[in-house]
Amino acid sequence: MTWPAARRSVERRRTWTRGSLLLAAVWVLVGVLAPGAAAASATVLVARVDGPITPVVAEYLIDGVREAVAGGHQALLVELDTPGGLDTSMRDIVQMVLAAAVPVVVYVSPSGGRAASAGALITFSAHVAVMAPGTTIGAATPVNAETGETASDKVINDAAAFAESVARQRARDTDFAVATVRQGRAVTAEEAHRLGAVDLLAVDRARLLAAIHGRTITLVGGRQVTLDTAAAGAVEHDMGLLRRLLAVIADPNLAFLFLSIGTLAVIYELATPGKTGGAAAHRGGRGRRIAAGRAAGLAGPRSPAGQRPAHADRRHGHRQRHRRHGPDTAAGRVVERS
Secondary structure (H helix, E strand, C coil), X not given: CCHHHHHHHHXXXXXXXXXXXXXXXXXXXXXXXXXXXXXXXXXXXXXXXXCCECHHHHHHHHHHXXXXXXXXXXXXXXXXXXXXXXXXHHHHHHHHHHCCCCCEEXXXXXXXXXXXXXXXXXXXXXXXXXXXXXXXXXXXXXXXXXXXXXXXXXXXXXXXXXXXXHHHHCCCCHHHHHHHHHCCXXXXXXXXXXXXXXXXXXXXXXXXXXXXXXXXXXXXXXXXXXXXXXXXXXXXXXXXXXXXXXXXXXCHHHXXXXXXXXXXXXXXXXXXXXXXXXXXXXXHHHHHHHHHHHCHHHHCCCCCCXXXXXXXXXXXXXXXXCEEECCCCHHHHCCECC
């Protein structure tokens, strides 16, 4: 072999050696970085409910479950602070949670917040129920939405049985669940945890995700999933402009205010024809209708089959009054459509 030929052979061997080393380094990096990349790709979908439970909120959370499933998120995290709300909207949410194909975590937060009335039953239904220190849960006695008075024994018996059934399905303290309905009992986060009404206490979202990491959840049908949330990113489930607007209009307190202003405006118009209009009365009536469940078609997909919208109607000459879960407020009187 001549000198130039020998030199070319040596160069080829060096090139091959360098290529082999580079390929080996790439494989090492892939092996080291791949687990971290997989962990970073884990996400949870976060929905925020801060106010009354209305048909708009129910549709928002039902859409959240669909999006969590479609997006491959580890869980739907519902951060909840509510004084209560409509019975039918609450039941729509509970049924959605119990049948969800993705873990649903309800986090009562921030400190000073509450899961009162309808919010308590929603919390009981979660696969994982968590509360922030300084929050409260309970006071789920149904009241007549028009008068603000405690509902009839028949209604309370139905609500108590429902609360007990939901709590038992999630292996929570059934005595406390029933007491929140029959006696209006409410407790602190620490007491709820001691009673077994909730699973965990967490001061913030990051510690919550770290605490539930590795927890095995049994979904409907017996399918089990293990949460991978230690390094999960949070993806916000936006309510959207239309739903936000409808949520404001559907707020029973604001609807009652519009109705009151509208009534005064109508009286003033009768006294001084042509000086003012009934716009406020129209808004108040619209708020009543939305709060009674007529916003479902505008806010998004309809409620699950078989669920009657929350409203009061007239049948066979008898008046049916809608039930409301929540404290006795003036807003409770805004329920019946003409």
